Amino acid sequence: MDETVDPAALELEALTCRVPDRTLFEGVELRLGVGESVAVTGASGSGKTTLLMCALGLVKPDSGTVRIAGAALGGMSTRRLARYRRQHIGMVFQFGELLPELSPLENVALAALLGGMRRAEAYSRAARLLEELGVPGGSARTATLSGGERQRTAVARALIHEPTLLLADEPTGSLDAENRVSVAELLFELPLRRNCALLLVTHDEEVAARADRRVVLDGGRLLASELVEGRK
Numbered sequence: 001m002d003e004t005v006d007p008a009a010l011e012l013e014a015l016t017c018r019v020p021d022r023t024l025f026e027g028v029e030l031r032l033g034v035g036e037s038v039a040v041t042g043a044s045g046s047g048k049t050t051l052l053m054c055a056l057g058l059v060k061p062d063s064g065t066v067r068i069a070g071a072a073l074g075g076m077s078t079r080r081l082a083r084y085r086r087q088h089i090g091m092v093f094q095f096g097e098l099l100p101e102l103s104p105l106e107n108v109a110l111a112a113l114l115g116g117m118r119r120a121e122a123y124s125r126a127a128r129l130l131e132e133l134g135v136p137g138g139s140a141r142t143a144t145l146s147g148g149e150r151q152r153t154a155v156a157r158a159l160i161h162e163p164t165l166l167l168a169d170e171p172t173g174s175l176d177a178e179n180r181v182s183v184a185e186l187l188f189e190l191p192l193r194r195n196c197a198l199l200l201v202t203h204d205e206e207v208a209a210r211a212d213r214r215v216v217l218d219g220g221r222l223l224a225s226e227l228v229e230g231r232k
């Protein structure tokens with residue numbers, strides 16, 4: 001390998017995943033560089049979330065390799081995998097998955113504290129990120145925020161360890177039209193603004209259209225969306 005070239009943020013090689021009664025996907029190949037975004041679409045049940053969970057190292061594929069920032073997840077011990085995941089991957093879920101009784105600041109700082117960051121640094125980083133992402137400060141419980149503000153808080157939490165790879169599973173799926181646009185705009189700015197790669201799963205064609213590249217999980221294969229469109 002040419003050592004002057006930075007490793008990809010994410011590489012999936014010949015990835016195959018089976019569930020008890022069928023092969024969910026097979027021979028999946030994907031390379032995602034820092035600064036790039038890719039949107040994954042596909043029918044319900046096609047395996048999009050499972051694919052993200054493989055990239056996160058929470059689902060072990062039946063065969064193939066997941067490499068994040070140059071290191072293969074497959075050979076790592078559980079402990080090393082947890083540390084590597086924390087260092088290199090941020091995740092945004094459909095419903096934010098925040099602690100509703102805590103303030104946004106506490107939610108974001110908590111992720112840093114759990115990762116071993118010192119308290120003062122965790123809180124100052126969290127405050128800076130929230131301000132940058134347009135979440136109101138103060139001690140209001142996260143439960144009282146709007147859906148858009150909650151999702152921005154979830155994005156801030158995902159960014160707290162300055163990840164190489166940001167994964168997002170239906171991040172706009174629970175939002176109204178206006179917030180959908182503003183959260184999508186925010187997410188797709190992040191690869192260049194924060195030097196990371198974004199792999200985003202969505203059912204929303206308008207959201208997917210913002211990505212640098214689009215791929216579709218179709219019949220167990222991950223295909224460039226142009227190929228799938230061309231077949232229709």
Ligand SMILES: Nc1ncnc2c1ncn2[C@@H]1O[C@H](COP(=O)(O)OP(=O)(O)OP(=O)(O)O)[C@@H](O)[C@H]1O
Pocket residue numbers: 019020024042043044045046047048049050051
């Ligand atoms: N551990 C498992 N055991 C059995 N079946 C599973 C397991 N994990 C996933 N599946 C099945 O695999 C299929 C794909 O699930 P997945 O959530 O990845 O699809 P998806 O494309 O994200 O769907 P949606 O768009 O509806 O969220 C589903 O039929 C699901 O029930």
